[in-house]
Amino acid sequence: MTLLTLHDIGHAFFGRTILEGIDLAVGPGEIVSLLGPSGSGKSTIAHIAAGLIDQKEGRVARCYQRHAMVFQEPRLMYWATVGENIGFPLRLMGTPRRHRAQRIEAAAIRAGLLPEDLEKFPVELSGGMRQRAAIARALVNEPDFIYFDEPFSALDVALKRRMQDLVIASSAGERFGALFITHDIMEAIRISHRILVLAHDGQGIAGERRMADEPGKRSEEKSFALRQAFLDRDPLFAHIHEIDERARP
Ligand SMILES: Nc1ncnc2c1ncn2[C@@H]1O[C@H](COP(=O)(O)OP(=O)(O)OP(=O)(O)O)[C@@H](O)[C@H]1O
Ligand SMILES: [Mg+2]
Numbered sequence: 001m002t003l004l005t006l007h008d009i010g011h012a013f014f015g016r017t018i019l020e021g022i023d024l025a026v027g028p029g030e031i032v033s034l035l036g037p038s039g040s041g042k043s044t045i046a047h048i049a050a051g052l053i054d055q056k057e058g059r060v061a062r063c064y065q066r067h068a069m070v071f072q073e074p075r076l077m078y079w080a081t082v083g084e085n086i087g088f089p090l091r092l093m094g095t096p097r098r099h100r101a102q103r104i105e106a107a108a109i110r111a112g113l114l115p116e117d118l119e120k121f122p123v124e125l126s127g128g129m130r131q132r133a134a135i136a137r138a139l140v141n142e143p144d145f146i147y148f149d150e151p152f153s154a155l156d157v158a159l160k161r162r163m164q165d166l167v168i169a170s171s172a173g174e175r176f177g178a179l180f181i182t183h184d185i186m187e188a189i190r191i192s193h194r195i196l197v198l199a200h201d202g203q204g205i206a207g208e209r210r211m212a213d214e215p216g217k218r219s220e221e222k223s224f225a226l227r228q229a230f231l232d233r234d235p236l237f238a239h240i241h242e243i244d245e246r247a248r249p
Contacts, residue, residue: 002027003064003145003177004049010057011044018044021204022058024196028144029175031167031215033188036198037240042181046147049179064145064177068138072150074130076122082108082133083118089141103140111136111166128159135163139170146171148180152187164191168216185230185237189223191215197236207236 002025009022018041026032036042048055050067068089076085087104095103105115111132122130131151138146148167152160168191171178182188188195192215199206209230211218218226230237 001063003062004179005061005063006045006049006058007061008058009045009048009055009060011041011048011053011055019048019055020057024179024205026145026177026179028177029171030194031171031178031180031192033180033182033192033195034198035182035185035188035195035240037183040198040201042183042198043149046149046179046181050147062145064143066141066143067145067147068141068143069147069149070131070134070138070151072153074122074134076130076133076137078122080121081118082113082120082122082125085122085133086118086136086140089137093141095141104136107136107140108133110139110170112162128155128163131155131163132166135166139174142174144176146176146178148178150181150183153182153184160187161190165216167191172214172216183240185240186223186227189226189230190218197240200239206239209234209236 005025006022009019010017011019022045024032034042034045044053047053049060050069051060051062077088083104086107087100090100090103104118108115108118113129113132113136117125117129122133125133134151152163155163164187167178170176180191189211192211194208194210196208197206
């Protein structure tokens with residue numbers, strides 16, 4: 001069973017081809033990373049998959065009930081409290097107010113916020129706490145699929161790791177499928193069941209690597225060794241390294 005399948009997706013902006021022949025599938029409880037250099041079309045794939053934009057070619061099959069999205073920036077409503085932000089998807093779904101509070105608090109606690117944080121405004125939170133609020137908002141209506149578009153790129157290494165652990169634990173607990181976009185090989189290794197690598201200029205998926213064990217069960221040593229092996233010896237990752245080095249000094 002798959003929750004999301006992209007068949008031969010192609011896209012162009014203003015006549016410039018961005019994506020060609022993109023095929024991918026994600027199953028329940030599976031975290032699939034999509035790795036590619038900046039500008040290779042990763043966000044465009046997520047937007048097409050989630051139905052935010054229409055593809056020019058190919059077909060998207062969504063077999064999930066409800067999806068959520070987490071972006072690089074938290075995208076919180078600055079005029080609303082953290083609690084109101086987290087509860088926004090419940091309001092959209094028409095959940096009665098009396099049922100919202102408990103679910104908001106539960107999602108916030110799972111994301112590592114405290115009940116008293118719910119009364120604050122986003123401006124009063126640190127960057128990491130804002131991203132926690134964005135994750136709580138994604139989890140609050142129990143989606144069976146989540147799109148993550150470089151959600152932790154702006155966070156420092158230690159915080160990034162804690163947030164990755166949160167995604168790993170939530171996905172394992174709730175069995176949501178996830179498409180996790182990143183340009184960070186280490187992040188892809190830590191978080192995913194499979195890593196898909198975008199070809200140069202978005203011309204399809206160049207290949208995939210399946211991890212031997214479950215996310216969260218890999219030691220740091222093993223993850224670092226795997227990263228080094230990918231970069232040193234695996235041709236699939238050669239262009240990521242080169243282009244990333246230039247594009248992101
Ligand atoms: N709305 C748009 N209109 C025109 N061009 C666009 C639009 N969105 C993206 N592009 C172009 O499509 C290409 C792919 O963009 P996309 O944002 O999907 O890349 P990305 O892999 O997510 O990059 P990054 O890692 O920097 O986020 C880029 O060349 C970008 O300039
Ligand atoms: Mg992007």
